[in-house]
Amino acid sequence: MTEQGTANGQAAPRPAILTVDDDPGVSRAVARDLRRKYGEDHRIVRAESGADGLDALRQMKLRGDLVAVILADYRMPEMNGIEFLERAMDVYPAARRALLTAYADTGAAIDAINVVDLDYYLLKPWDPPEEKLYPVVDSLLDSWRSADHRPVAETKVVGHRWSARSSQVREFLARNQVPYRWYSSDDQEGKRLLEAAGADGMRLPLVITPDGDALVEPSDAELASRVGLATTPSEAFYDLIVVGGGPAGLGAAVYGASEGLRTVLVERTATGGQAGQSSRIENYLGFPDGVSGAQLTDRARRQAAKFGAELLTTREVVGLEVNGSARRVDFGDGTSVGAHTVILATGVTYRQLTVPGIAELTGRGVFYGSALTEATSCADHDIYIVGGANSAGQAAVYLAKGARSVTLLVRGSSLERSMSHYLVQQVAATPRISVRTCTEVAAAHGADHLERLTLRDSRTGATETVDAGWLFVFIGAAPLTEWLDGVVQRDERGFILAGPDLVADGSRPQGWPFDRPPYHLETSVPGVFVAGDVRAESAKRVASAVGEGAMAVMLVHRYLEML
Numbered sequence: 001m002t003e004q005g006t007a008n009g010q011a012a013p014r015p016a017i018l019t020v021d022d023d024p025g026v027s028r029a030v031a032r033d034l035r036r037k038y039g040e041d042h043r044i045v046r047a048e049s050g051a052d053g054l055d056a057l058r059q060m061k062l063r064g065d066l067v068a069v070i071l072a073d074y075r076m077p078e079m080n081g082i083e084f085l086e087r088a089m090d091v092y093p094a095a096r097r098a099l100l101t102a103y104a105d106t107g108a109a110i111d112a113i114n115v116v117d118l119d120y121y122l123l124k125p126w127d128p129p130e131e132k133l134y135p136v137v138d139s140l141l142d143s144w145r146s147a148d149h150r151p152v153a154e155t156k157v158v159g160h161r162w163s164a165r166s167s168q169v170r171e172f173l174a175r176n177q178v179p180y181r182w183y184s185s186d187d188q189e190g191k192r193l194l195e196a197a198g199a200d201g202m203r204l205p206l207v208i209t210p211d212g213d214a215l216v217e218p219s220d221a222e223l224a225s226r227v228g229l230a231t232t233p234s235e236a237f238y239d240l241i242v243v244g245g246g247p248a249g250l251g252a253a254v255y256g257a258s259e260g261l262r263t264v265l266v267e268r269t270a271t272g273g274q275a276g277q278s279s280r281i282e283n284y285l286g287f288p289d290g291v292s293g294a295q296l297t298d299r300a301r302r303q304a305a306k307f308g309a310e311l312l313t314t315r316e317v318v319g320l321e322v323n324g325s326a327r328r329v330d331f332g333d334g335t336s337v338g339a340h341t342v343i344l345a346t347g348v349t350y351r352q353l354t355v356p357g358i359a360e361l362t363g364r365g366v367f368y369g370s371a372l373t374e375a376t377s378c379a380d381h382d383i384y385i386v387g388g389a390n391s392a393g394q395a396a397v398y399l400a401k402g403a404r405s406v407t408l409l410v411r412g413s414s415l416e417r418s419m420s421h422y423l424v425q426q427v428a429a430t431p432r433i434s435v436r437t438c439t440e441v442a443a444a445h446g447a448d449h450l451e452r453l454t455l456r457d458s459r460t461g462a463t464e465t466v467d468a469g470w471l472f473v474f475i476g477a478a479p480l481t482e483w484l485d486g487v488v489q490r491d492e493r494g495f496i497l498a499g500p501d502l503v504a505d506g507s508r509p510q511g512w513p514f515d516r517p518p519y520h521l522e523t524s525v526p527g528v529f530v531a532g533d534v535r536a537e538s539a540k541r542v543a544s545a546v547g548e549g550a551m552a553v554m555l556v557h558r559y560l561e562m563l
């Protein structure tokens, strides 16, 4: 296959015209004539057999290219023009089709009008092209243009709504602000993409990168590197390592980098943290109409990158070491990176619901905090949400926009005790939301996805089973800080102690080397600071997390001046 009509040999995002002819002389002549009139606005792609032509179409499909017109010679060995066009239709059903025939074959061409929905047949030779070729191609292009063919240059995900890994991949891409288009493996276009990639659909999802590479069931790290997210530090040593990419970590990265510190932020999954999963943050300063977590994260990421901070995703920190004045953080894959200072901003992670059936059905109807990603899939369905705090209330209000009904399952006797007043009012004012207090989930049932829930009345112990396809769980969160065992002091629940909390009884932390007490957000290890939800006694709010990130950077400067 050869491509022509592109400046400097690079593929341009122009619709393609494909010609297939087994006679190289004829093939070149068609391409030459097409290039002369259409080469500026179209890619002219030439193939010399049906098989070659199909390969070219599949590659273009994976890249998300547009194909406007396909011209195929009728008489070709192995696969004739009609057979080729029939198979080409499976890949590009909207492309306009014409058959090149000799006079003797016009009967076959007329039959093909029905078989492959042929738009035209052209008699060879077509000289002069101004009279015989261009008017036909003009009209094919006009008819193709009259339909909607917006280019799909973004990442494509072919999956199934009950495939747990498919929903994790969607969530990962969404949270990393990677634009993608979702195709169900049951739909025609999904099937076409699977076929084009040579995938059987048994292992899902299939992810097709903007470059046209097909990845089957990719890991987060593989995805990150293939969709353009940085995963490895560019240097061995920094002024500041920020661990965690939620509001506190992003805040620290913005202030650190903008104030001249060589800063790297290391995030386990996707930046944004818990806030990234919030449908609408209404109480963050400067956004009177609220802001979605995704928007806030996107802006913060861009801001941090603008100031020169390096942002790494899909890198989990599993260890912290102290060597004199140097601090080192270790990654799960055995590599590490060093710095003068570290800010721990690892936040908290959703608590798991531990009742029979839930673990098996997670990602298959049961979701933790992925209400935003799944919202379109569960439109017009009945949805259950477990939890009585703000995160559950926000999810209920958000999902109620599309769902048939939303039922909030609350263990306590009222919402008022656990949810902000403004959200309680919004829940009450939304007719599609009903609240069941004193109710807990006792079990989840379903073969390959959630089908039923057993609910228990916490006062009487009575149980009832309800049909349910969707359950979102928001039952609080805990810090994941075991990896700091023996290095950084934490309270009995795992939250990191800092500043005044370390010296509550008047004595300095064990092994503390300085005359001064720890700075306000400094941990029991000098030069290692903490910010946001992971700090003991923190406020658990976006604004305070961002504020602590900024304040920790100010203390980093103070620490560095004393070194």
Ligand SMILES: Cc1cc2nc3c(=O)[nH]c(=O)nc-3n(C[C@H](O)[C@H](O)[C@H](O)COP(=O)(O)OP(=O)(O)OC[C@H]3O[C@@H](n4cnc5c(N)ncnc54)[C@H](O)[C@@H]3O)c2cc1C
Residues within 6 Å of the ligand: 243, 244, 245, 246, 247, 248, 249, 266, 267, 268, 269, 270, 271, 272, 273, 274, 275, 276, 277, 278, 279, 280, 281, 282, 283, 284, 315, 316, 317, 318, 345, 346, 347, 348, 349, 369, 390, 391, 392, 394, 480, 531, 532, 533, 534, 539, 540, 541, 542, 543, 545
């Ligand atoms: C659904 C929802 C709605 C909310 N709505 C509001 C609201 O309206 N207003 C408000 O003020 N607050 C709200 N909150 C609370 C707010 O989001 C949090 O207080 C805030 O996100 C805390 O920020 P953080 O950076 O400290 O931690 P987090 O947001 O928890 O971020 C921590 C980050 O660290 C990463 N991480 C953890 N361990 C590691 C490791 N070992 N290595 C690398 N990375 C790691 C995590 O993956 C995560 O991205 C909401 C929370 C939720 C869940």
